[in-house]
Amino acid sequence: MINKVFIYQQLATYGERNFMMKMIKYLTLTLILLLTSCASQPDQTIYQQLGGKEKITEIVQNFIYEIEFNETIFEYFKDSDIQRFHDKLIEHICVHTGGPCEYTGDPMDKVHTGMHISEADFNLTVDLLIDAMTKADVPHPLQNKVLAIFAPMRGEMIYR
């Protein structure tokens, strides 16, 4: 009888040890995977994630193309210097996504005051930007990061 109890106790202890060993192995493996994935993907700026100046230029060119084919939004741009808009918007996006650029254009509130941009037209412009990014093969999660930077600027543009 004593021997039986002793054997059961030993088996239970062995089971616990076995379980603990498995847990330690599992946790160590998880930790290693976590560390290697962090090391291979160091924090990148959104500018870097996009692919730098080249990709931003592609997005801006697609965006201008979209604007030119949208009657409502083109109305705002019909007397604008599109080459200047192209150059300043690239600088602006570069700076705000963390790129190594300098913005040499005018402040957003000053540029857009007097245009009386409605909320609907602001949203429509954002849709055109989304189309421009999609055509430039920017993945959707990254598009959302870009939009999260520019959406809060709406206050400097609408109803002014």
Ligand code: HEM
């Ligand atoms: C977050 C959204 C927007 C950003 C980041 C943005 C950015 C800019 C930038 C950087 C410029 C060039 C400034 C300069 O020439 O010094 C510009 C110009 C302009 N923007 Fe925006 N803009 C936005 C939304 C809009 C919207 C919604 C409209 C109209 C529907 C609009 C209409 C214009 C026009 C017409 C110009 C040219 C101004 C001119 O001819 O002098 N923008 N914008």
